[in-house]
Amino acid sequence: MSSSKFTRRSVLKTSAAAGAGLAMPSFFTSMARAYTNEPTGSTVTLGFNVPQTGPYADEGADELRAYELAVKHLNGEGDGGMLNTFSSDALQGNGILGKRVEYVTGDTQTRSDAARSSARGMIERDGAVMITGGSSSGVAIAVQGLCQDAGVIFMAGLTHSNDTTGKDKRANGFRHFFNAYMSGAALAPVLGNAYGNDRRAYHLTADYTWGWTQEESIVAATEALGWETVETVRTPLDATDFSSYIAPVLNSGADVLVLNHYGGNMVNSLTNAVEFGLRERMANGKQFEIVVPLYSRLMAQGAGEAVKGIFGSTNWHWSLQDEGSQAFVRSFGNEYGTPPSQAAHTCYVQTLLYADACQRAGTFNPCGVAEALEGFEFDGLGNGPTLYRAEDHQCFKDVLVVRGKENPESEFDLLEVVEQTPVDQVMYAPDHPMFAGGDLGECNPGD
Amino acid sequence: MDVILLQILNGLDKGSAYALIAMGLTLIFGTLGVVNFAHGALFMIGAFCAVTLNRIFNISFTTIDETRTDFLGNPMEVHTTYLETWLGPDLGGAIIDWSVPLSILFAIPIMVAIGVVMERGLIRHFYNRPHADQILVTFGLAIVLQEIVKHYYGANPIPTPAPDAFRSAIDFGALIGLEPNAVIYPYWRLIYFCFAAVVIAALFAFLRFTTFGMVVRAGMADRETVGLLGINIDKRFTIMFGIAAAVAGLAGVMYAPINSPNYHMGMDFLVLSFVVVVVGGMGSLTGAVAAGFLLGVLESFASMNAVKDILPGIDQIIIYLVAIVILLTRPRGLLGRKGVMEE
Numbered sequence: 001m002s003s004s005k006f007t008r009r010s011v012l013k014t015s016a017a018a019g020a021g022l023a024m025p026s027f028f029t030s031m032a033r034a035y036t037n038e039p040t041g042s043t044v045t046l047g048f049n050v051p052q053t054g055p056y057a058d059e060g061a062d063e064l065r066a067y068e069l070a071v072k073h074l075n076g077e078g079d080g081g082m083l084n085t086f087s088s089d090a091l092q093g094n095g096i097l098g099k100r101v102e103y104v105t106g107d108t109q110t111r112s113d114a115a116r117s118s119a120r121g122m123i124e125r126d127g128a129v130m131i132t133g134g135s136s137s138g139v140a141i142a143v144q145g146l147c148q149d150a151g152v153i154f155m156a157g158l159t160h161s162n163d164t165t166g167k168d169k170r171a172n173g174f175r176h177f178f179n180a181y182m183s184g185a186a187l188a189p190v191l192g193n194a195y196g197n198d199r200r201a202y203h204l205t206a207d208y209t210w211g212w213t214q215e216e217s218i219v220a221a222t223e224a225l226g227w228e229t230v231e232t233v234r235t236p237l238d239a240t241d242f243s244s245y246i247a248p249v250l251n252s253g254a255d256v257l258v259l260n261h262y263g264g265n266m267v268n269s270l271t272n273a274v275e276f277g278l279r280e281r282m283a284n285g286k287q288f289e290i291v292v293p294l295y296s297r298l299m300a301q302g303a304g305e306a307v308k309g310i311f312g313s314t315n316w317h318w319s320l321q322d323e324g325s326q327a328f329v330r331s332f333g334n335e336y337g338t339p340p341s342q343a344a345h346t347c348y349v350q351t352l353l354y355a356d357a358c359q360r361a362g363t364f365n366p367c368g369v370a371e372a373l374e375g376f377e378f379d380g381l382g383n384g385p386t387l388y389r390a391e392d393h394q395c396f397k398d399v400l401v402v403r404g405k406e407n408p409e410s411e412f413d414l415l416e417v418v419e420q421t422p423v424d425q426v427m428y429a430p431d432h433p434m435f436a437g438g439d440l441g442e443c444n445p446g447d
Numbered sequence: 448m449d450v451i452l453l454q455i456l457n458g459l460d461k462g463s464a465y466a467l468i469a470m471g472l473t474l475i476f477g478t479l480g481v482v483n484f485a486h487g488a489l490f491m492i493g494a495f496c497a498v499t500l501n502r503i504f505n506i507s508f509t510t511i512d513e514t515r516t517d518f519l520g521n522p523m524e525v526h527t528t529y530l531e532t533w534l535g536p537d538l539g540g541a542i543i544d545w546s547v548p549l550s551i552l553f554a555i556p557i558m559v560a561i562g563v564v565m566e567r568g569l570i571r572h573f574y575n576r577p578h579a580d581q582i583l584v585t586f587g588l589a590i591v592l593q594e595i596v597k598h599y600y601g602a603n604p605i606p607t608p609a610p611d612a613f614r615s616a617i618d619f620g621a622l623i624g625l626e627p628n629a630v631i632y633p634y635w636r637l638i639y640f641c642f643a644a645v646v647i648a649a650l651f652a653f654l655r656f657t658t659f660g661m662v663v664r665a666g667m668a669d670r671e672t673v674g675l676l677g678i679n680i681d682k683r684f685t686i687m688f689g690i691a692a693a694v695a696g697l698a699g700v701m702y703a704p705i706n707s708p709n710y711h712m713g714m715d716f717l718v719l720s721f722v723v724v725v726v727g728g729m730g731s732l733t734g735a736v737a738a739g740f741l742l743g744v745l746e747s748f749a750s751m752n753a754v755k756d757i758l759p760g761i762d763q764i765i766i767y768l769v770a771i772v773i774l775l776t777r778p779r780g781l782l783g784r785k786g787v788m789e790e
C-alpha cells in the first residue's frame with residue numbers, strides 16, 4: 001500500500017544533495033532554504049488556481065468549493081468526507097504534518113498566460129507550497145511547467161489531454177484525472193455494441209492540445225473496431241456557432257458525428273447538431289448518431305435536452321454507490337446543496353492525495369512528496385483501486401462510460417453510468433506512441 | 448450546387464445578426480456621431496431578456512414527494528410552475544414553450560429604456576469629446592454590463608430553446624427539387640432570417656415614410672440647420688438611440704435558441720459588427736445591411752473544408768481580409784457617405 005521512506009533513489013538523491021552542499025561555499029548555503037516555500041510557522045499554504053472568470057468559471061467555482069471542503073476536512077472540521085473512506089490512514093484531521101492548512105486562490109481565466117501569472121503570484125507572494133486546479137489542458141501544461149521550474153508540486157485539476165502526462169509530463173506534476181486515450185479505450189467497445197462495427201465517423205475537434213489528442217485517441221480506438229474516419233475538421237476554440245461546420249456533415253457520407261469539444265464549445269456544437277436534425281436522419285441505411293467522448297454534468301446542464309441518449313465518458317459521477325463517492329456526495333451536498341461535478345471530485349481527491357503524501361513522506365519537500373506519490377496505490381476515493389504510476393505520474397483506475405439520460409428525475413440527474421470499464425482495459429505502456437516524446441526529468445525542490 | 452446553397456443559407460442567419468447589430472451601430476454613429484462599443488452588450492442583454500422571461504414563466508412552488516428521494520436520500524422536492532397551475536398544463540406549458548417569441552414584447556420596452564438611460568445618463572456627456580474617449584467609455588460600459596449579467600446569471604451558457612414546433616429542420620433541398628437530405632436547414636434559423644428582414648424593412652420604412660424619420664434623416668445630413676428650424680433634434684436622436692438599442696436587443700432575443708446566451712456573446716459579435724459597419728460604409732444603413740449579409744455568407748463559405756484545405760485558417764480571417772481589400776479599394780466602404788469621419 002504505502003511505499004518505504006528509504007529507497008535507493010532517495011538515498012542517491014540525498015547523497016547527491018549532501019555532496020553538493022558540502023562542496024558549496026558556506027556563505028551561500030547558509031542563506032538558502034531546503035526547498036521553495038518551506039513552511040516555517042504553524043500553517044502551510046496551498047494555492048488553488050481555478051478559472052474564476054471566463055467560459056469555465058462555473059466549473060472553476062465547483063472546483064473551488066471542493067478545495068474549500070478538502071481544507072475543512074484536512075483541518076478536522078466538518079464530517080471528514082473521504083478521509084473516512086481513504087485507504088491510507090496517515091491523515092488525522094489535524095492539518096498536514098501538524099500545520100493548519102490555509103489557502104490562496106488565483107484566477108486562470110482559462111488562459112495559459114493568466115494561469116501562469118496567477119500561479120507565480122501565489123508561489124512568490126503568498127508562499128504556496130503546492131499549486132492545484134484548472135479546467136483546461138492548455139492551462140495545466142503551462143502551469144505544470146512553471147511549477148517544475150519554481151520547485152513546487154503541481155496537482156493537476158481537470159485536464160484530459162494525453163500530453164499532460166505524455167510529451168509534456170514533468171517530475172513535479174501529477175494527474176488524477178483520466179485522459180483521452182482512456183476515453184477511447186473505454187468508449188469504443190460500448191459504441192461497437194450500440195452502433196455496430198460498420199460505421200463512418202466525422203470528427204469536429206477543438207483546435208488545441210486536448211482536442212488533437214482526443215481526436216487521435218478516438219480515431220485510433222474506433223478504427224480498431226472497424227469504423228472508418230471520413231473527415232476530421234478542426235474548429236477554433238473561440239467558435240460559438242458551429243452551423244457552418246455541421247452542415248457539411250450531412251453530405252459527407254458519415255453516419256456518426258464525434259464532437260471533440262468541451263465546455264461552451266460542446267454545448268454549442270451539440271445544440272447546433274441537434275438543431276440541424278442530425279439525430280433524426282438516416283445515413284448509409286443507419287440511424288445517424290452523435291458521440292461526445294468527454295462529458296461533464298455541468299456541460300450536460302448547459303446543453304439541456306440535446307444530451308439525451310448520447311454516449312460519452314467521464315472520470316467520476318455523483319451517482320456511484322461506492323462508500324467513498326457516497327461520503328463525498330453527502331459531504332459536498334450538505335455543504336452546498338448540489339452534487340459535486342467530476343471537476344470538483346478530482347480537485348478534492350488531489351488535495352487529499354497531496355496532503356497524505358506529505359504526511360507519509362514527513363516533509364513538504366516536493367521531492368519527498370513526489371516520491372511518496374510515485375507508485376502509490378490507494379482506494380476509497382471514489383474510483384476503486386487506483387495507482388499513481390511512477391513512470392508518468394498518471395493515475396490508473398476504472399473509467400465510466402455514460403449516456404445522456406432519457407428521463408431525468410432532477411436537474412442533476414442528466415447522465416447515467418452504462419459501464420464501469422476496468423482499469424486493465426484502459427492501461428497503456430508508458431512509452432505508448434500517443435504519450436511518447438516527453439521526459440519527466442528530475443524533481444525540482446527549488447530554492 | 449447543394450453545397451453552395453447550404454453555405455449561403457448558413458451565412459444568412461449569422462449575416463442577419465451582423466446586419467441588425469451593424470444597423471444600430473451605424474444609426475447611432477450617423478445621428479449622434481458616437482462610436483458605441485457597448486452595442487454588442489445590448490445584443491447580449493436582449494438574449495438575456497429571453498432567458499429572464501423564460502425564468503419568470505418557470506417560477507414555481509415546491510412540494511415534497513415522499514415516494515422519491517433526491518441525491519442525498521432526502522424526500523424529493525418537486526417544482527411545479529405557477530403558470531401550469533393557474534392556466535392548466537396545456538396553456539401554461541404552451542406559454543412556457545413560446546417564451547422566446549413572447550420575449551420580443553418583453554424586450555422592446557426594456558431595451559428602449561436601457562438605450563435612453565444609457566444615452567441620457569452617460570453618452571451625451573461625450574458628444575463633443577474625441578472618438579477615442581467615446582470608445583473608451585462605451586467599451587468600459589460594455590464590460591460593466593457583461594460583468595453584471597455574469598454576476599446574476601453565471602458564466603455558463605444558458606439553454607433557451609425555441610418553441611417545440613420549430614426545433615427540427617426543414618429539408619430545403621427537397622423543396623426546390625434537389626436530392627432529399629442534401630440541404631437541411633433548421634426552422635428557427637429560417638425564422639430568424641425572416642424576422643431580421645422584417646425588422647430591417649420596418650426600420651427603413653420608419654425612417655423613409657414617417658415625419659419623425661424624415662427629421663432624423665435631415666438631422667443626420669445637417670444637424671445645425673435642422674436645429675435652426677426650431678426642431679428639437681436632440682430629443683429625436685435620443686429616441687433613435689433607444690430604437691437602435693431595441694433592434695440590437697431583438698436580434699439578441701431571437702438569437703438565444705441558436706446560441707445559448709452567455710455573458711460574453713456581445714463581445715463576440717461586437718468586433719465583427721464593427722467590421723461590417725466599416726465595410727458597409729460608416730453612417731450608411733443600406734451599406735451595413737448589405738455588408739452584414741455579405742460577410743456572413745463569406746464567413747460561411749470560408750469554413751468549408753474544401754476552402755480550408757487550400758487556405759488553412761481562412762475561416763478565422765476572411766472578414767478582416769475582406770475589410771482590408773474594401774478599405775484599400777473603396778476607403779469609405781461599400782456605400783459610405785462623403786465626409787463621414789473624414790473631417
